[in-house]
Amino acid sequence: MIKTGIIGATGYAGQELMRLLIQHPDCEVEVISSRTYKDTNYNQVYGNYMGITSDKLVDIEIDEISKKVDVLFIALPHGIASNKISAEILQKTKVIDLGADYRLNDLSVYEKWYGVSHGSPQLINEAVYGLCELKRKEIKKADLIANPGCYTTCSILSLMPLVKNNIIDKNSIIVDAKSGVTGAGRALNLGTHFTECNDSIKAYKIASHRHTPEIEQELSIAGDSNITISFTPHLIPMNRGILITAYASLDKKYTYKDIKEVYEGCYKDEQFIRLLPEGVFPETKWVKGSNYCDINFQIDERTNRIIVLGAIDNLIKGAAGQAVQNMNIIFGLEENKGLEMIPSFPI
Amino acid sequence: MIKTGIIGATGYAGQELMRLLIQHPDCEVEVISSRTYKDTNYNQVYGNYMGITSDKLVDIEIDEISKKVDVLFIALPHGIASNKISAEILQKTKVIDLGADYRLNDLSVYEKWYGVSHGSPQLINEAVYGLCELKRKEIKKADLIANPGCYTTCSILSLMPLVKNNIIDKNSIIVDAKSGVTGAGRALNLGTHFTECNDSIKAYKIASHRHTPEIEQELSIAGDSNITISFTPHLIPMNRGILITAYASLDKKYTYKDIKEVYEGCYKDEQFIRLLPEGVFPETKWVKGSNYCDINFQIDERTNRIIVLGAIDNLIKGAAGQAVQNMNIIFGLEENKGLEMIPSFPI
Amino acid sequence: MIKTGIIGATGYAGQELMRLLIQHPDCEVEVISSRTYKDTNYNQVYGNYMGITSDKLVDIEIDEISKKVDVLFIALPHGIASNKISAEILQKTKVIDLGADYRLNDLSVYEKWYGVSHGSPQLINEAVYGLCELKRKEIKKADLIANPGCYTTCSILSLMPLVKNNIIDKNSIIVDAKSGVTGAGRALNLGTHFTECNDSIKAYKIASHRHTPEIEQELSIAGDSNITISFTPHLIPMNRGILITAYASLDKKYTYKDIKEVYEGCYKDEQFIRLLPEGVFPETKWVKGSNYCDINFQIDERTNRIIVLGAIDNLIKGAAGQAVQNMNIIFGLEENKGLEMIPSFPI
Amino acid sequence: MIKTGIIGATGYAGQELMRLLIQHPDCEVEVISSRTYKDTNYNQVYGNYMGITSDKLVDIEIDEISKKVDVLFIALPHGIASNKISAEILQKTKVIDLGADYRLNDLSVYEKWYGVSHGSPQLINEAVYGLCELKRKEIKKADLIANPGCYTTCSILSLMPLVKNNIIDKNSIIVDAKSGVTGAGRALNLGTHFTECNDSIKAYKIASHRHTPEIEQELSIAGDSNITISFTPHLIPMNRGILITAYASLDKKYTYKDIKEVYEGCYKDEQFIRLLPEGVFPETKWVKGSNYCDINFQIDERTNRIIVLGAIDNLIKGAAGQAVQNMNIIFGLEENKGLEMIPSFPI
Structure with missing residues (x-):
């Protein structure tokens, strides 16, 4: 033992x-x-x-x-x-x-x-x-x-295959992140008083959250280049869970299948990463209480951006x-x- | 297997x-x-x-x-x-x-x-x-x-020691029950549409819920007499959990310790029943995700009633x-x- | 002005x-x-x-x-x-x-x-x-x-016609009350920290809440006799609203109509009291943001108790x-x- | 009348x-x-x-x-x-x-x-x-x-001053939007069943929501050029409110004050638009029940992007x-x- x-x-x-x-x-x-x-x-x-x-x-x-x-x-x-x-x-x-x-x-x-x-x-x-x-x-x-931090785990796992495989413009990454209130801990604070955050949503520490350099460090290593991102966390009226919605510009035209292969190349043997089927997107409810990270993405053909979604149980x-x-x-x-x-x- | x-x-x-x-x-x-x-x-x-x-x-x-x-x-x-x-x-x-x-x-x-x-x-x-x-x-x-049903499990376990040991007026039992919305199932219904039950509370099937005769049957067996109760379920804006608040008239004066011994006599070897310490009361959050039934009670000396609280994860x-x-x-x-x-x- | x-x-x-x-x-x-x-x-x-x-x-x-x-x-x-x-x-x-x-x-x-x-x-x-x-x-x-206090307003308005008109056993009154979290105020407290009360329910100050003597005082005046009640408040994961579920033993058999007339006798000219139609019960969502008190009741014929429900916006x-x-x-x-x-x- | x-x-x-x-x-x-x-x-x-x-x-x-x-x-x-x-x-x-x-x-x-x-x-x-x-x-x-639609009202009001005044790269706009569940209406649907959306968050209609062309049309008019955006709506476990978090690349370096003047130039006489003080950001709770649109922004100096936040009561x-x-x-x-x-x- x-x-x-x-x-x-x-x-x-x-x-x-x-x-x-x-x-x-x-x-x-x-x-x-x-x-x-x-x-x-x-x-x-x-x-x-x-x-x-x-x-x-x-x-x-x-x-x-x-x-x-x-x-x-x-x-x-x-x-x-x-x-x-x-x-x-x-x-x-x-x-x-x-x-x-x-x-x-x-x-x-x-x-x-x-x-x-x-x-x-x-x-x-x-x-x-x-x-x-x-x-x-x-x-x-x-x-x-x-x-690693909660936002960072979810963000890095969701984006790593793209930077590692040079699929995106590495300076175009934006991570819009949403967290349940346990992320703020058990210490008392007006912002996490029930009646102050129930039935409401807000962003906080915009462009200044401390998980930013952590995400950048690991993506930079994976992508072998200096990566700077925009990161905006939001507080969601729920106990647990993180969802990240990440945006990046694709360097050329890709199909869903092309990029899915890239993700599978990185994660196919990973038991805690679930690459969801095409058209099915991560929701925090499906990972709550588990060690999974659910990931999927959508190509926005009109703008040639990729939108990647990742969900974990933050705790x-x-x-x-x-x-x-x-x-x-x-x-x-x-x-x-x-x-x-x-x-x-x-x- | x-x-x-x-x-x-x-x-x-x-x-x-x-x-x-x-x-x-x-x-x-x-x-x-x-x-x-x-x-x-x-x-x-x-x-x-x-x-x-x-x-x-x-x-x-x-x-x-x-x-x-x-x-x-x-x-x-x-x-x-x-x-x-x-x-x-x-x-x-x-x-x-x-x-x-x-x-x-x-x-x-x-x-x-x-x-x-x-x-x-x-x-x-x-x-x-x-x-x-x-x-x-x-x-x-x-x-x-x-x-057994969800309300019934919680109600019977919470009240059985009292009726079995003839401590209360058996016709004085009132069970005021509160359930999370999973109790209503996955079938669609206006009453369980998010925006219709979020941030609100209501009673339903007042004096007519089908778990009533089930509770009565088992308490009657345990108490060896015909027991009729009043039962009122309420819908609470939460996913899981049942809390019952039961009221009954004591047949004479008792101390907390007297009645605690009665409960311990019934449940001391039960691994899924947790008799909480004096002054600590069941909350659904402490049983969520488990097979426990938490129970405690308070004697209302002014009215000589006992107020029993029980909590389970309904699912x-x-x-x-x-x-x-x-x-x-x-x-x-x-x-x-x-x-x-x-x-x-x-x- | x-x-x-x-x-x-x-x-x-x-x-x-x-x-x-x-x-x-x-x-x-x-x-x-x-x-x-x-x-x-x-x-x-x-x-x-x-x-x-x-x-x-x-x-x-x-x-x-x-x-x-x-x-x-x-x-x-x-x-x-x-x-x-x-x-x-x-x-x-x-x-x-x-x-x-x-x-x-x-x-x-x-x-x-x-x-x-x-x-x-x-x-x-x-x-x-x-x-x-x-x-x-x-x-x-x-x-x-x-x-008046929030619980008291709702409890007294809901029960007054019954005590005033000698319809119930005045020592049989039990009020099981449920409140949104604004009732606990804006001061920080672990019990009202979002993640401690979200998706959970608990009773508190069982048989000892300070609104009890206030309800008793006013019902005693209205009923012209000394009335003692059992009162149990509960904390509900919602911002606003109080629902009370009150129980009392009827002194004889009554129909719904009999008792409705008693309520109408008291409240028919009251613009902030809404006596709901038979079979329709108060829900806090229908009074939120208003000065209304919604009231209705059900006769539990099996036990000859009346169950009265009242709802207000606590603030x-x-x-x-x-x-x-x-x-x-x-x-x-x-x-x-x-x-x-x-x-x-x-x- | x-x-x-x-x-x-x-x-x-x-x-x-x-x-x-x-x-x-x-x-x-x-x-x-x-x-x-x-x-x-x-x-x-x-x-x-x-x-x-x-x-x-x-x-x-x-x-x-x-x-x-x-x-x-x-x-x-x-x-x-x-x-x-x-x-x-x-x-x-x-x-x-x-x-x-x-x-x-x-x-x-x-x-x-x-x-x-x-x-x-x-x-x-x-x-x-x-x-x-x-x-x-x-x-x-x-x-x-x-x-106008709910997402569109909030998005257009929040971004219009930037496109009208040629402050941003007009093809860099990303709108990450979050809506309460009333946005999905009263029709029954598994996705808006209480226990399916409570305490969870998801994105939906990624890069395909019908409010997208509406936002593009009006921003294109205001900016006098063809604007294409990425738009991702999310479902938040709350009744009301929309928050949009919009990202765009600034065309050169600006101070907060520079851009605040641009917003004031557009909105200083608008009684339903509240430009919040520097460092104070929109939260849906502050607009609920009103006709206000709250707006503020942050410059992300590391990436030279602007992050604009807007909040309205969607209904x-x-x-x-x-x-x-x-x-x-x-x-x-x-x-x-x-x-x-x-x-x-x-x-």
């Missing part, structure tokens, strides 16, 4: 991780940590755990936790993990960081977009960007995983599920262990 | 059953049947099954299906199953009927409340009312299970999950096989 | 009042006050006012405000207004208090349920309970109005609309001035 | 029109027509009208209706109005058609996108495209108004409200008569 720990176990991503790890056949949860809820029974923080666990949350040093676990998941706001993790910690345990601190390869880009200085810049090169479908080999050997493929997938790869388990849930509907 | 079949696989209960059976370690789904979607791929009817199954729906005779399966689940509107099931069918396969046809012991009560004549009255006595926590022994030996403990639980009992499996899901949150 | 002021203009009730008063043909809003948002433009607090008003919120003493206005609306949490209002204030301006401080006639009941001492007990007898349909005459002459008839109705009565305007909005649907 | 009639009074747009016209100080509703609900009381079709009107729906010929009214609103699916309206009808009454039949100037474009032949092509040139802010002069003299400014605004212009009333509602919140 793999011994696991979760730092930041009481946020929504931490909670989903807790659920997946308890249900995982090869894991046990040794330590759950939280500053705010220290010494509280987990099932008092999340009533769904009543009768399932009576474990208490602790607030102990990462150094101590790292001795007790084989893998440590960190689900904290940006800027904290980089001050906790060190080479010493990584000698004792694998670390899968669900936060942003090690996702960006370029320190200056990190510090510009996040507005904080990085606590352990020497580890940035150690970290592997844990988008499993793209980095499987590197993940296998990694000690430190930078688990699973966009956070906790992908973290488990990373763990499975690192520990040599089957990649879908503990992740075979059929999406729930209607839920 | 237990071979299973589902007749009526495209309703919401049928779909949830499909999901549970595919994920069940000891089952395989042999036949999925639907009149409306005959010859259609299941994943075209429910997009969540994309990549999981490419089975097609068939529309074949129950007689033929019964030869191929060890257990047959029927999820059809009332009045149909009783015309399909016969002693011959029951010799070939176990039948778990998620519909209403065999739930009421008294034929005349059935015909009065449902307004149809019963197709196989001779089988009514054969059928066991499949509320697992109350009828485990009978279920083990049954060939035909009448799987799981209120339908498909309980059906699987019944199957597990019949086939001698551990009762929680395939049903150990931790409730999902926030979903 | 009647000069009005609002203290506590940035809560949801205050905002709805603002909207009604700006649109009222005979009013102008002179002062809007808020501690939290002092010196802020109102349209920055509520974006719907963009282009409508650029008034700023002030935080000045009530004494000063009272000199500038003909009527002062106070929409503050309980325990504050009673420390602000004095006989001197009431000589300068009429006061309509949307809070709880003057609703209960019995000081000890107030202090027991609210857990605070009352700041101006000498004014309790001055205050008129502003349930317009019941107290029109007293309101006309009042200087201080205790505007209008349950708060700001009724406050305006009170103002109209006091100032001799037509009672429906500024309140003739047809309910909006689907909204 | 202006005598009005509504054909198709029982759809959502028809109902909103009914509400606005009843509340309009200078109108009366003479005729409400519906095939489906012929001879039914309007308040049985829409319960919000209980106590407000007891008018019955009729199903009489347009010829007969046209004699009784000064203005006739038609709210029918496309392809029907063009077979009903004739030069003779227009001699008897003004017609404001909320449907699509007269919106497109080019018959072949209409027939291509709508897939039907047009019933009165000779009237296409008679019709004025009723986007009030752009065509006020022509509307004043019109007998037949083609009231008001996107349908019934604009229809009333057109009527006000035609009949020489103040343009905001009956349309001065402050947006409702939270509703």
Whole structure:
């Protein structure tokens, strides 16, 4: 049994991780940590755990936790993990960081977009960007995983085949993204007060969301060129799910079939990527509760643009599920262990 | 492997059953049947099954299906199953009927409340009312299970200890019930059109809902007396979940602890019933996606009434999950096989 | 033009009042006050006012405000207004208090349920309970109005004819109430965080909600006897609206028509009470955005109980609309001035 | 008093029109027509009208209706109005058609996108495209108004200043649009069944929605060049509201202030267009229940694109409200008569 720990176990991503790890056949949860809820029974923080666990949350040093676990998941706001993790910690345990601190390869880009200085810049090169479908080999050997963001996972998986295969004008990419409210976390905020976001929609952080450079970095690598995108996130009155609608100019005329082959070339063996049949488009309801990323596209012949749609469950493929997938790869388990849930509907 | 079949696989209960059976370690789904979607791929009817199954729906005779399966689940509107099931069918396969046809012991009560004549009255006595926590022994030996209704499961489990232990005035019971919209099924109806029920609440079938005699029947058996209740269902703008708020007059003064012991006496070994700590009350969000029934109560000292609250996921403990639980009992499996899901949150 | 002021203009009730008063043909809003948002433009607090008003919120003493206005609306949490209002204030301006401080006639009941001492007990007898349909005459002459609570307005209006006409066992009343989330106000709270209450239902303050003694007081007056009720509120995932489902034992057999006549006797001239046709029941969607209270009932012949349903918009008839109705009565305007909005649907 | 009639009074747009016209100080509703609900009381079709009107729906010929009214609103699916309206009808009454039949100037474009032949092509040139802010002069003299679509109103108003002033690359426009479910009407459909669209988001009619040529036509006129756009609508789990997020490449570097002046040049005297302050972006909740169109934009300096956001209430400014605004212009009333509602919140 793999011994696991979760730092930041009481946020929504931490909670989903807790659920997946308890249900995982090869894991046990040794330590759950939280500053705010220290010494509280987990099932008092999340009533769904009543009768399932009576474990208490602790607030102990990462150094101590790292001795007790084989893998440590960190689900904290940006800027904290980089001050906790060190080479010493990584000698004792694998670390899968669900936060942003090690996702960006370029320190200056990190510090510009996040507005904080990085606590352990020497580890940035150690970290592997844990988008499993793209980095499987590197993940296998990694000690430190930078688990990708929710918008980024969905955007990169949806667009990668196009940039990798030079099908689009790489400077024409626009990603219009829509997220459920769990994406904003459990911290109280007027914008996520029920009566302020129910039955309404808004864009936020227009042209300034921090997932932008992360998407650009990975698409640039895949496309072997400098890619700059426009990215606009929106808040949707629903609990879970991300849908991205991406636009790009095709470099010449293509048929649906042409481009479908490109996607199949990239993803035909990927069990968590579902390329939908022609004319059937991703909807967040069909991926909720699962680790799937659904993808399809439409060619807009009048403008010669391609419109790509991708959908994930933001807390699973966009956070906790992908973290488990990373763990499975690192520990040599089957990649879908503990992740075979059929999406729930209607839920 | 237990071979299973589902007749009526495209309703919401049928779909949830499909999901549970595919994920069940000891089952395989042999036949999925639907009149409306005959010859259609299941994943075209429910997009969540994309990549999981490419089975097609068939529309074949129950007689033929019964030869191929060890257990047959029927999820059809009332009045149909009783015309399909016969002693011959029951010799070939176990039948778990998620519909209403065999739930009421008294034929005349059935015909009065449902307004149809019963197709196989001779089988009514054969059928066991499949509320697992109350009828485990009978279920083990049954060939035909009448799987309880959603409101009824939640109401009976919440109230049974009180009537069984003669703690309340048995004619004082009022059940005010609230259901998510999946309870109304997938058939189109103005009342369940999004913009007609979103952001609104209404009562319906006031003092006339068909689950009333079912609750009365089982509470009367448990309480060994004729019990008549008032029952009012309400439609809540949410996908899943049932909450019942039940009121009854206590026959004398009791403390919370007195009554808690009564509940524990009935349920302390029940793994799917969670008696919540004092002051913590059921919310549908904490049971969503699971087979749990959460229960707690408050004594209203000013009026000497007890107010009991119960919550279930209507499609799981209120339908498909309980059906699987019944199957597990019949086939001698551990009762929680395939049903150990931790409730999902926030979903 | 009647000069009005609002203290506590940035809560949801205050905002709805603002909207009604700006649109009222005979009013102008002179002062809007808020501690939290002092010196802020109102349209920055509520974006719907963009282009409508650029008034700023002030935080000045009530004494000063009272000199500038003909009527002062106070929409503050309980325990504050009673420390602000004095006989001197009431000589300068009429006061309509949307809070709880003057609703209960019995000081000890107030202090027991609210857990605070009352700041101006000498004014309790001055205050008129502003349930317009019941107290029109007293309101006309009042200087201080205790505007009723939302649950109470709906409960009292729905049940009054029954207690007044001795049709029910007065100790059998149970009110099962359901409210939209605006009822919990704009203050941040985990329970009203979008992802914590969306797609879920719960009861709260079971047998202990502060509107209970208020309902009992007014029903006791109407029924000329001491009435004690059971009251259970529930939180519904919707923005607005209250539905109450009330149960009581009939003292003998009645027909629907018998009891309808009793209701018509009480309400046939009331323009804001709509007695629905037999078989048609209140739904919150049909009253949203209006000052209506919709009422109907069903006789449960099997138990000889009556089930009464009432629906209001909690922010209008349950708060700001009724406050305006009170103002109209006091100032001799037509009672429906500024309140003739047809309910909006689907909204 | 202006005598009005509504054909198709029982759809959502028809109902909103009914509400606005009843509340309009200078109108009366003479005729409400519906095939489906012929001879039914309007308040049985829409319960919000209980106590407000007891008018019955009729199903009489347009010829007969046209004699009784000064203005006739038609709210029918496309392809029907063009077979009903004739030069003779227009001699008897003004017609404001909320449907699509007269919106497109080019018959072949209409027939291509709508897939039907047009019933009165000779009237296409008679019709004025009723986007009030752009065509006020022509509307004043019109007998037949083609009231714009909901997506189109929001898109055109948001983008017009940019194309008119040659600020953007006119072939770079992408409109990513989001609509509440009322946009899909009241007809039953699996996609708008509550449990199929609640808590989920999807795109639909990608690169093929019929509002596309309408937006292109009007932007082409405003920009005096042939404009082709990409348009993707999405279904959002909310009742009302449209938000559009539009992207375009700027032709050179601009500051926010530069472009704000361009918008102010177009809209500074428009009472229904609210140009929000820098950094404040449209949200549908702030326009719900009103005739406003809120607009703002952000310059994405990294890509030199402009991102424009616009929000309207789809049933008001996107349908019934604009229809009333057109009527006000035609009949020489103040343009905001009956349309001065402050947006409702939270509703």
